[in-house]
Amino acid sequence: MEVRCTSLDEVRQHIDEIDRSIVALLARRGNLVNQAAAFKQTTDDVRAPARVEQVIGKVRAMAVESGASSDVVEKVYRAMIAAFIAQELQIHAGKDAPARLPGSAQL
Template sequence: MKNVQPCRDLAEVRQHIDRLDQEIVAAIAERGGYVHQAAAFKRNEQEVRAPQRVEQVIERVRTMAEEHQADPEVVEQVYRAMISAFTEAEMHTHRSNND
């Protein structure tokens, strides 16, 4: 955790967490925009679910977690939850596009 700065108190810790939450939500929103676009390129629900792609992403982010000194298990759980939510949103978009 190279970029983590020492904090003087809990209020400062929370200030950093709040700042990071802003950045994380912005990144999730951007990712969601690309997920929404991806639905238009997929022909069926199997392509939307793409289990092999999910596992590729998980493998990649676990490696990234290690590089950034983050807990790979936490990163994997977060990504699995995020991918699941995005997959459901993409399924909705895909179904709407094909009705």
């Protein structure tokens, strides 16, 4: 749905609404990424370069269908995926760490 704005303030209001939606969707995506970490056995499974390229190809096609810049969408997705991979690697690294009781000394 394309919106025609009559002022910069109105443009900014619409951008703020979209940003709220994007952040909520990122939270949902992040939750799923966190769940995916439990299914992956190795850091190579986490990095999954073939899967990254599959996602990039898919979203570039979606961008064309939506009238968005496929280059911008690719850059945004590459940055987002890199951030989620870093988060997932942290989760994955903690998965193999022994549980520590609160207040226990670390060696």
